[in-house]
Amino acid sequence: MVPEKTRAAQDETSEEQRSGKPPDHEKQYVGFATLPNQVHRKSVKKGFDFTLMVAGESGLGKSTLVNSLFLTDLYKDRKLLNAEERINQTVEIIKHTVDIEEKGVKLKLTIVDTPGFGDAVNNTECWKPITDYIDQQFEQYFRDESGLNRKNIQDNRVHCCLYFISPFGHGLRPVDVEFMKALHEKVNIVPLIAKADCLIPSEIRKLKERIREEIDKFGIKVYQFPECDSDEDEEFKQQDRELKESAPFAVIGSNTVVEAKGQRVRGRLYPWGIVEVENQAHCDFVKLRNMLIRTHMHDLKDVTCDVHYENYRAQCIQQMTSKLTQDNRIESPIPILPLPTPDTETEKLIKMKDEEVSTICACASWMLELESRESLQGCPIEVVLRLPLLCPPVGSWGGGQG
């Protein structure tokens, strides 16, 4: 898009930005204001993907809610186990993938289901298969990212975990607390109060308060909605506030359409009235849907990549480098850190390098102190550090395999 004249893009309206047409007033316009459009077009072409995990005891309406959220039926062929079959059931991980499209935008949605969670008589460590699964996706991504051909990396990392809390309790149960603590540093947890239509408004209020208190008390780090930008309008900010105050969301799901007040709505028909899923006075379904899909889907992905995945990666690398100084034979999934089976010659070299590093670190902190002292006196000092590679340059690189 070559503008006829170069103008600055200061007072452009969004309309003009989108069309890329140069504004009519006397300004310098280079044309990079069209970048968002270009990104938009490329993204739409590429399509989006999102992986959502659902967890909680069976019978809390997870499947119904997922179907309601995405207006699809993912569980057509599901077979429900009876109690006896469930006595010795272990937690399974089941993935359903569906491609949905809306207004030309494609979404590859993956739902990770966790049947069996919390159902047994003895649920000790029943979250382990789930944490293992999440870690495996991180590990797979880690390997792919470090690999040679990175063109088509499949991102199977879990972007969000909806955790269903039973409305029949008085707050969090021990299994809820343990589950969330095992997962809060690996995935974005969004706790929900399930089947909220069995609670009256005052009960919902109390339960939400109680759950929030317990989440604080146990130090559980659930997904935090980011602060909205200060330049957003007041209405948006108000909505954002309401969103934050409603957590944890009390939800109801339904795939059946019923007639209420002459309208056809998605809801549940009781002898005493009709619960409308999309009525904000009845439940927080709309808030959840808006948050998950319309406003925060991208942020959920960002936090997964920037925080949870990076934590995993850092831990991984740390573990490997600490193992490097201990073990003799190490298996590394990362080809860029070749770890050959060191012989005594190499071991000596490693030790030497280690000492160098610690000396340099000591030097660096001394110099930084010096700098702060000197800068206090008004003399800037530049401190430049050069650290040697931790990998000894040996001939064979066959030790580490991905």
Place this chain on the structure above:
Amino acid sequence: PKKGQSGLGKSTLVNTLFKSQVSRKSSGWNREEKIPKTVEIKAIGHVIEEGGVKMKLTVIDTPGFGDQINNENCWEPIEKYINEQYEKFLKEEVNIARKKRIPDTRVHCCLYFISPTGHSLRPLDLEFMKHLSKVVNIIPVIAKADTMTLEEKTEFKQRVRKELEVNGIEFYPQKEFDEDLEDKTENDKIRQESMPFAVVGSDKEYQVNGKRVLGRKTPWGIIEVENLNHCEFALLRDFVIRTHLQDLKEVTHNIHYETYRAKRLNDNGGLPPMTVETEENHESNL
């Protein structure tokens, strides 16, 4: 007594049943109260009166049941409690100088609260009922039934009944104790159609159609506890209090207690258990 995980509305229901504050609600909103680490047995006795008839009602609660991560054998304290009451009665009965009216602390009825998941019974429910139906009258009850539509309720009840049957769990009224054809017909209907009762409890009253009714007020309507179109509370109440109360006591005495007694005597070589005036005995007989 009442059993089931916390939060299933047990206390509210018992209060509604006896229209009085006989059960202290383990308020979930009390910050100091935690889920107990082991199953506790809390018995509270009340005397209630109606039409000149007095009844001493003891409600036994079992906080902590089913709430832990590992619930293996969590029914054991309960089974133990029930057997202890039989033991107490037995010791009194075989006493040389026994009281005219033996104080009866035996458990006549156990309301087991099933969580309304809509799927099926939970493994824990099965385990509990398998063990306990042999020592006490169990009446399974579907708690917080206002979470299910009529269809879901009917299907769930059918599935639960089938599962209980398949697993050989005899809940009260047990088929084998039907005394005559009249009993059998009446009880068959209850066993095969009404039970487990899907109930809703409430201690608040609202005005509906000019009447004050017990109910729950939701944004989409008022659930009337005693309205048979809404839930089966009235059926449960009539069953337990108005028609089968005496029978519950009789079955406990004639069947469960006798079974326990026979086993104890057999274990003791056909002799009654020793009632040597030990420290323990002396205290319990006071």
